[in-house]
Amino acid sequence: MKPSTAYRQYHPKWYRTRVSTLWWSRRWSYLKFMLRELSSVFVAFYVVILLLQLHALRGGPEAYLEFQEWLKDPLLVVLNGISFLFVLFHAVTWFNLTPKAMVVRLRGKRLPNLLVAAPNYAAWLAISGLIVFLLMRQG
Amino acid sequence: MIDNSSSEMPSHDVLLVGGGGAGLRAAIAVSEVDPNLSVAVVSKVYPMRSHTVSAEGGAAAVIKEGDSLEEHAYDTISGGDWMCDQDAVELFVNEAPGEMLQLEHWGCPWSREPDGRVAVRPFGGMKKERTWFAADKTGFHMLHALFQTSLKYRSITRYDEWFVTRLLVEDGRVQGVVAIELMTGRIQAITAKSVIICTGGCGKVFPFTTNANIKNGDGMALAYRAGVPLKDMEFVQYHPTGLPFTGILITEASRAEGGFLINKDGYRYLQDYDLGTPQPKPVLRSMELGPRDRLSQAFMKELDKGRTLEGPYGPYVHLDLTHLGKKIIDTKLPFVRELCLKYENIDPVSQLIPVRPVVHYMMGGVHTDIQGATPLAGLFAAGEVACVSINGANRLGSNSLTELLVFGARAGRAAAEYALQNKPVSAGIEAQAADEKKRLEREFLHKRSGTEPIAVLRGEMQSTMEKSAGIYRTGALLEEAQADIAELKERFRQVAIQDHSHTFNTELMAALELSYMLDVAEAVVECALQRTESRGAHQRTDFPRRDDERFLAHSLVSHRTGDRPEVEYLPVTITRWPPGERVYGRPAAKTPPG
Amino acid sequence: MAETITIEVARYRPEQEGEPTLQSYEVPFSKDWVVLDALNYIKDHVDGSLSFRWSCRMGVCGSCGMTVNGEPKLTCATFLSHYLPGPIRVEPLQNFPVVRDLIIEMTDFLEKLQSVKPWIVREDDPAPAKGEFLQTPEQLDNYKQFSMCINCMICYAACPVYGLDPQFAGPAAIALAQRYNLDSRDQGEQERMDVLSQHEGIWGCTFVGECTEVCPKNVDPAGAIQQYKLAATKEWFKSFLMPWSKP
Numbered sequence: 001m002k003p004s005t006a007y008r009q010y011h012p013k014w015y016r017t018r019v020s021t022l023w024w025s026r027r028w029s030y031l032k033f034m035l036r037e038l039s040s041v042f043v044a045f046y047v048v049i050l051l052l053q054l055h056a057l058r059g060g061p062e063a064y065l066e067f068q069e070w071l072k073d074p075l076l077v078v079l080n081g082i083s084f085l086f087v088l089f090h091a092v093t094w095f096n097l098t099p100k101a102m103v104v105r106l107r108g109k110r111l112p113n114l115l116v117a118a119p120n121y122a123a124w125l126a127i128s129g130l131i132v133f134l135l136m137r138q139g
Numbered sequence: 140m141i142d143n144s145s146s147e148m149p150s151h152d153v154l155l156v157g158g159g160g161a162g163l164r165a166a167i168a169v170s171e172v173d174p175n176l177s178v179a180v181v182s183k184v185y186p187m188r189s190h191t192v193s194a195e196g197g198a199a200a201v202i203k204e205g206d207s208l209e210e211h212a213y214d215t216i217s218g219g220d221w222m223c224d225q226d227a228v229e230l231f232v233n234e235a236p237g238e239m240l241q242l243e244h245w246g247c248p249w250s251r252e253p254d255g256r257v258a259v260r261p262f263g264g265m266k267k268e269r270t271w272f273a274a275d276k277t278g279f280h281m282l283h284a285l286f287q288t289s290l291k292y293r294s295i296t297r298y299d300e301w302f303v304t305r306l307l308v309e310d311g312r313v314q315g316v317v318a319i320e321l322m323t324g325r326i327q328a329i330t331a332k333s334v335i336i337c338t339g340g341c342g343k344v345f346p347f348t349t350n351a352n353i354k355n356g357d358g359m360a361l362a363y364r365a366g367v368p369l370k371d372m373e374f375v376q377y378h379p380t381g382l383p384f385t386g387i388l389i390t391e392a393s394r395a396e397g398g399f400l401i402n403k404d405g406y407r408y409l410q411d412y413d414l415g416t417p418q419p420k421p422v423l424r425s426m427e428l429g430p431r432d433r434l435s436q437a438f439m440k441e442l443d444k445g446r447t448l449e450g451p452y453g454p455y456v457h458l459d460l461t462h463l464g465k466k467i468i469d470t471k472l473p474f475v476r477e478l479c480l481k482y483e484n485i486d487p488v489s490q491l492i493p494v495r496p497v498v499h500y501m502m503g504g505v506h507t508d509i510q511g512a513t514p515l516a517g518l519f520a521a522g523e524v525a526c527v528s529i530n531g532a533n534r535l536g537s538n539s540l541t542e543l544l545v546f547g548a549r550a551g552r553a554a555a556e557y558a559l560q561n562k563p564v565s566a567g568i569e570a571q572a573a574d575e576k577k578r579l580e581r582e583f584l585h586k587r588s589g590t591e592p593i594a595v596l597r598g599e600m601q602s603t604m605e606k607s608a609g610i611y612r613t614g615a616l617l618e619e620a621q622a623d624i625a626e627l628k629e630r631f632r633q634v635a636i637q638d639h640s641h642t643f644n645t646e647l648m649a650a651l652e653l654s655y656m657l658d659v660a661e662a663v664v665e666c667a668l669q670r671t672e673s674r675g676a677h678q679r680t681d682f683p684r685r686d687d688e689r690f691l692a693h694s695l696v697s698h699r700t701g702d703r704p705e706v707e708y709l710p711v712t713i714t715r716w717p718p719g720e721r722v723y724g725r726p727a728a729k730t731p732p733g
Numbered sequence: 734m735a736e737t738i739t740i741e742v743a744r745y746r747p748e749q750e751g752e753p754t755l756q757s758y759e760v761p762f763s764k765d766w767v768v769l770d771a772l773n774y775i776k777d778h779v780d781g782s783l784s785f786r787w788s789c790r791m792g793v794c795g796s797c798g799m800t801v802n803g804e805p806k807l808t809c810a811t812f813l814s815h816y817l818p819g820p821i822r823v824e825p826l827q828n829f830p831v832v833r834d835l836i837i838e839m840t841d842f843l844e845k846l847q848s849v850k851p852w853i854v855r856e857d858d859p860a861p862a863k864g865e866f867l868q869t870p871e872q873l874d875n876y877k878q879f880s881m882c883i884n885c886m887i888c889y890a891a892c893p894v895y896g897l898d899p900q901f902a903g904p905a906a907i908a909l910a911q912r913y914n915l916d917s918r919d920q921g922e923q924e925r926m927d928v929l930s931q932h933e934g935i936w937g938c939t940f941v942g943e944c945t946e947v948c949p950k951n952v953d954p955a956g957a958i959q960q961y962k963l964a965a966t967k968e969w970f971k972s973f974l975m976p977w978s979k980p
Contacts, residue, residue, distance in 0.1 A: 013642075013747040014830035014838055019896040026803070030893060033941040097940065101959035108871040184786075185843075187884050188794045240861035246853040246916060248873060248880050255867030279793055280880065287851040287909070299843075322832060351788040384765055387791045451765075478791060481810050594777035638782035642747050643833045646781040 035086075036093050042086035045079070095120040148569065151179040151296065152558040153551075154331030156303050156316060156358055158182035159189030160278070160540065161522025161547035162337035163285040164238075168551025169558075170292040176555055179329060181298040181318055183353065183648070186286045190339050190351040191543065194278025195390035195474060196262060197270035198540035200235035203259055206267040208232045215538060216716050218264040218430050219502075219531020220675035221691065222371065225714040227509050227527045231538075231545050238544040239271055247284040248273050260471075261395045264430040264535040264723075266423050275390050275474040281540060298329070302648055303357065305575045306334065306365045309565040312516035313365070317575040321648065324641025326579060328572030332558035333517045335550050336362060337543075340501040340523040341659045343652075345609075346601035348498040349381055349388040355652035356659035358524040362505040363658055367513045368695040368707075370526040372659070373666035373677045374502035376534055377610055379434035381497025383452040387478055389494055391536040393487075394427035396471050399459040400434070401491075402446040408456070412437040415724020425724035432533040432676040433723065435496035439610050450493060457491040464488075496610060500539060502530040502676065503666070506695055511550025517557055521550035528693065532675020582632075583647055589635035593649050596634065600627050600653075600660055608660075608667050613681050617668040621703075624661050631657060662704060666694045669706045687718050738762040738813055739820035740771050742783065745831050753831065756780075757820070768808040768823060769797055772835075785835035792949060795885035799835050800824040805890040807949045826890035828899075839886055845902050846884075849910035849928055854921025872917040879912035879957055881950045888944035888954055894937055901937035902929060904944035904954030911957035914964075926965060935961045 024034040056067035070076070099116035153169045155162045158180045169178045180186065201211050211232040216223045243249055243257065250258045250272050262270040273280035289295055301318040307328060308314065315330035338358030342350025363369055379400070380389040394400070397420060402408045407417045407426065414433060415425035422428065438456060441447050447454040460468060460475075465488045468476050472487075479485045479492055504526035511519040511527075522543040529542060607613075607620035631654060638646035672686035673679050692708035699705055720727070737759045745753035758779055760771045769787055776783050787797040790809045797808045802822050813821065829837035859866075888904040889895050895903050910929055914922045929935050938958045945955040 014832055015745050015747070015752060016830045017827065019828075019893070023893055023896065027943075029943050029946065030941065033893075033939070033943075037939065097959060100940075100942075100953070100956040101963045103875075103960065105871075108874075110874070184788060184794075184796065185839075185884075188786075188788050188796050190789065190794075192794050192883075193789050193791060237862060240865055243865045244853065244859075244861045244918075246913065246918065248877060248916075249865075251868055251870050251873055253870060255869045255872070257865050276793070276881075279883070283880070283882075287846075288853075290847045291850070291852050299840075322838075351794065352790065353788045385790060474793075481792065592777075593781065635781075637780070638784075640746060640748055640782065640833070643784050643836050645784045646776075649781075 036090065039086040039090040042083040043090055045083050046087060049080070091124065095124070148328050148330055148572070149179075150315075150330040150564065152176040152331060153333050153335065153554045154179040154181060154315060154329060155335045155337055156181050156361070157189070157337035157339065157522075157524070158184075158186035158286075158297070158299075159337060159339055159522065159543070160191035160282055160285060161524075161543035161550075162186070162189075162335070163282070163289050164544050164547030165335050165337060165521055165551030165554070166295050167285070167289055167292060168548040169555040170294050172552055172555035173559065174292075174294050176294060176558055178292075178295045179298060179331060180289075180295060181301045181303055181316065181329065183300060183302045183321070183357070185299050186289075186297070187283060188353070189282060190354055191278045191282040191540075193349070193351060193388065194281070194540055195275045195388060196392040196395070197260060197272035197277045197537045198239060198281070198544075199262065199265065199270050199535070199537040200239040200541055201232065201267075201269050202236055202239070202257060202271070203268065206269050210266055211235070211269060213716060214265050214424070215529060215535055216531070217719070217721050218535040219529075219533055220685065220721060221687070221713075221716075221718040222374070222528065222531030222675060222693070222711055224509075224528050224712040225716060226712050228529050229714065230509055231527075231529045231542065234545045234549075235541045238548060239541065242281060242284060242544065245284050245288040248280050250274060260392060261421060261423050261428060262535070262537045263391045263394065263428050263434075264424060265428075265537070268423075270392075270395070270537040272392065274470075275392050275472050278540060301327075302651065303361060304579060304651060306361050306518070307568050307571055308365050308515065309567045309571065312562070313518040314564055314568055317572050319579070319647075321643050324644060326576045328568065328575075330564045330568060332560070332562060333519065333554040335511070335554050336505060336518070336520040336524050337522045337547065337550075338524045340504075341656065342498050342501070344601065344656045344660050344663065345375075345498040345604050346598075347381070347386050347605065349378055349386050350498070355656050356501075357652065357655050358520065359505055359662075360655035360658040362513060362515070362518065362520065363662065363698045365515060365518070366698065367515050367518065368506045368697045369503060369662050370506040370693050370695055370709075371503035371528060371532075371666070372501075372662045372696055373608075373670050373694065374530075374532050374675060375498060375608065375663065376431055376500040376502060376676050377435035377496040378431055378499035379438060379496050380458055380494040381499075382478070382483055383450055383455050383493055383495055385482055386497045387482055388497070388499065389458060389475055389478070389492060390472070391431075393458060393460055393472055393475050395421060396460075396467060397421050397463050398427060399462075400427055400494075401457050401459055402441050403448045403456070404446065406446075408441050408446065409434065409437055412440065413724065422724075429723045430533055430535060430721075431499070435610050436678060438496050448493070453495065455493040455495040458494045459491050460487040461489055461491070500534055502526065502528070502532065502534050503663075506693075507550075509549070510553040511546055512553055519550040519554045519557075521546040525550075526693075532677060583634075583636055583650055584639060586636060587639070589633050591630045591633045592635050593646070593653055596627055596631055597653050597656070600624065600657060603627075604660055604663070608663055611678050611680050612667055613679065614668065614671070615681075617664055620664045621668060624657065624664055628657050628661070658698070662696045665704045665706060666696050670694060691718060736762060738771070738816075738818070740768075740775065741820050741822045742772070742775070742835070743822075743824040744783070744834055746782075747833060753824075755822070762813060764812075764814050766813045768799070768801055768806070768811045768813060768821065771813060771821075772808065772823065784833050793883060795883035798826050798885040798887045798890065800826055800890065805887040805947050807885060807887065810949060826886055828890050828892065828896040829886070837886070841899065842884070842886060842889065842903065842906065845906040846909060849902065849906050850921055850925055851909045851913055853913065853916065853919050854924060855918075856920055866918045868917050875917070876912045876915035878952055879908045879915065882908055882912075882952050883950055885949065887947050887949060891943040891947040893941055893943070894939060898933070898937060900933040902934050904958070907935060907938075907961060908952055908954040908957040911961055926968065929961065930965045930968075935965060938962075
């Protein structure tokens with residue numbers, strides 16, 4: 001079925017609004033969305049730091065010490081702090097996305113979103129706990 | 140066969156006025172008769188906005204073991220107080236299950252039994268459980284399934300938001316319509332070999348109605364003006380349970396699931412009106428599951444006895460669902476709960492719902508035979524706008540959704556066959572279309588001298604109708620109404636239009652709709668005045684008895700320019716069920732055949 | 734309690750003016766009135782030329798979507814009392830061309846809806862007379878919520894992606910495609926995937942999630958799109974790893 005072909009011949013003067021460049025600032029949900037998109041930059045930043053760290057590790061103990069000194073730069077500490085918050089935010093939004101993308105059923109009933117997301121958080125906690133444990137043991 | 144090349148006058152094989160349930164079913168039926176037939180669906184709203192969308196409870200068709208076509212037919216006929224044409228009813232109950240299964244195959248999300256079969260629920264006036272439902276949004280799901288299915292047929296062209304102002308009739312047959320394209324204001328003739336009217340009812344003739352704003356009797360008036368008689372227009376159905384103020388419908392399914400109607404003393408008052416004795420569980424054809432006319436009349440009698448409650452929007456009684464529990468309400472009646480919460484700030488799980496009778500459905504309509512054909516060659520009608528008649532003097536809940544499928548399909552097939560005869564468009568059509576354009580400009584678009592506001596005329600018409608053509612009527616009040624409507628028609632000639640724009644002129648549309656409603660109101664009042672008996676939804680306090688001697692007949696009202704309309708009578712077709720007493724809530728004296 | 738409330742309505746009369754303006758009206762206040770009642774009061778008693786769509790006044794026909802104080806709403810279900818003491822600003826839905834006053838143009842959606850084949854697709858075509866397709870309540874529940882869409886366009890008005898790129902298929906069309914994909918009676922998933930795995934299909938969505946937030950019928954279009962993405966990704970991997978299994 002198609003709309004009538006005659007429909008568009010007498011084209012009235014429609015008013016089209018343009019989406020403003022600052023559209024994302026109008027609503028908290030939009031802003032949240034933009035922040036989430038932005039968080040990918042910080043995730044990338046983390047990856048770069050990690051690669052640099054590996055590179056330093058390959059360069060021997062001296063190079064690694066130098067790298068650790070470099071990390072103590074206040075600017076980098078602040079940057080790392082901000083990155084950490086964004087990566088946290090990124091992870092939370094991803095985990096909350098899971099129940100949207102996956103419908104899990106148990107005995108014919110759809111599991112509530114919270115329960116579908118829960119294993120993500122559980123795994124996250126467990127892995128973080130393991131890392132903390134390893135670090136503490138070394139220290 | 141689509142010919143839109145000349146933008147002057149698009150032409151189709153079959154043209155539908157209205158794109159609701161009946162219209163879409165008919166359009167698909169035409170395409171299935173012959174995919175080469177070009178079909179036009181001309182509707183003043185997008186098809187999915189049509190009022191079919193608001194139907195809640197369900198659609199009746201015999202499907203379960205232990206039920207029979209005879210019983211469905213008998214329930215329908217006795218529910219209609221023997222005013223139904225029995226040949227039409229037999230055919231209707233026969234074809235109903237097939238149509239419902241067809242809709243199931245087109246994706247309608249019917250509620251199911253645990254084994255995957257279609258579930259049915261009880262309904263008012265039905266002796267067996269045979270009402271198919273999609274929770275309590277049955278009309279919504281049916282309409283969207285039909286609309287979405289219709290999208291796959293290439294031969295269907297839609298004219299969305301085109302408002303039809305006139306049928307084009309030449310050489311004794313209908314040959315198309317004149318319509319306004321709302322978006323641009325263009326007034327355009329669209330020709331066709333056959334036309335099906337599917338514009339629904341006319342609830343907006345009354346002030347307090349479940350009907351949507353768009354239900355103005357457009358198609359009835361179009362046919363009436365073209366010389367086609369309207370049938371049984373005095374039979375207007377009041378639904379017993381509408382929300383005060385908004386008129387929002389609380390579906391009969393809420394009573395079928397076990398809801399009680401109680402008066403201000405908490406008393407199930409229906410037991411006082413020969414509708415049976417109260418039981419804790421719903422009993423078919425008894426108490427709250429009696430027919431709508433009887434339940435609405437019982438409300439009026441409670442009002443007379445001073446046993447209703449009084450609110451800011453008039454008297455009301457209570458519908459009690461609290462004993463059903465949250466689980467039943469949420470699975471079977473989620474929309475009822477949503478509507479109560481959103482519009483009345485009431486939770487039916489724990490609170491009583493205020494309800495009162497509200498105009499709901501027009502049993503009468505454009506006179507058609509069982510093929511959907513009107514007396515005017517090439518013109519067909521189906522759905523609420525038509526009167527076949529299977530609804531008689533009172534329609535049973537859940538028969539109308541099925542009716543629009545069965546008779547939508549029949550009208551579609553008949554109109555397709557008619558179009559295949561391929562009669563040419565008469566030469567005079569173009570001149571007629573030009574005349575109509577001039578009329579619209581003269582009477583509305585270019586007129587700046589009008590003094591009568593649309594809303595005032597409409598309001599007066601509605602209160603006249605409520606006062607005189609409501610649940611109980613008298614000859615004296617109807618005569619007054621006759622004079623009032625005539626006066627309103629006269630005043631309408633001076634209707635005030637502030638909006639002279641071509642772009643989406645909703646004021647022009649409202650004026651044209653009002654003119655349609657005035658014609659319909661005139662027909663209702665005239666038929667109600669002439670029928671000096673009480674039957675089904677037509678109750679005359681001055682003639683309280685049913686009179687089969689004189690009035691076992693359909694009224695056919697015809698338009699007479701400059702004069703009162705003329706009413707004739709056509710005997711009801713009786714096949715197997717001779718007129719008997721309508722019995723609810725107790726055993727009948729004689730068991731019905733079948 | 735306030736006796737009247739001010740409604741600021743966006744007016745656009747294309748035959749007279751180049752762009753919309755706001756016009757203020759005083760209307761009586763009633764706690765039972767919704768925004769639509771106020772608009773009808775204006776149309777009936779103050780200014781008959783005000784244009785807007787409405788029909789059922791019970792939240793199911795989908796006609797009366799408008800922007801109320803910046804938020805897309807069904808005006809028949811939006812009470813005046815929610816906005817006391819006013820004023821209330823009523824504008825047409827965002828992201829659509831405005832035809833006049835509060836009326837938007839939505840042919841675009843209907844074309845998109847048709848493109849995703851929102852009907853039952855079957856390879857076999859058993860006659861209905863042979864009985865219904867069996868479908869358990871659980872199978873019904875799989876797609877039921879996506880079938881509740883009333884095409885009110887509120888999700889499109891809330892979707893910034895659609896605002897920026899009108900080519901994007903949009904929330905409702907994709908949710909309705911998913912409605913049929915998840916229907917046990919349907920066999921058309923592949924055909925729909927061919928349409929929707931395009932760039933303007935599901936991949937246009939960046940998961941703002943606002944469509945689900947604003948939906949007056951609790952449909953979850955954002956969920957539908959994410960489910961679709963997952964299915965499309967699985968499909969891609971499958972065809973990449975096992976090219977021979979291509980349907």
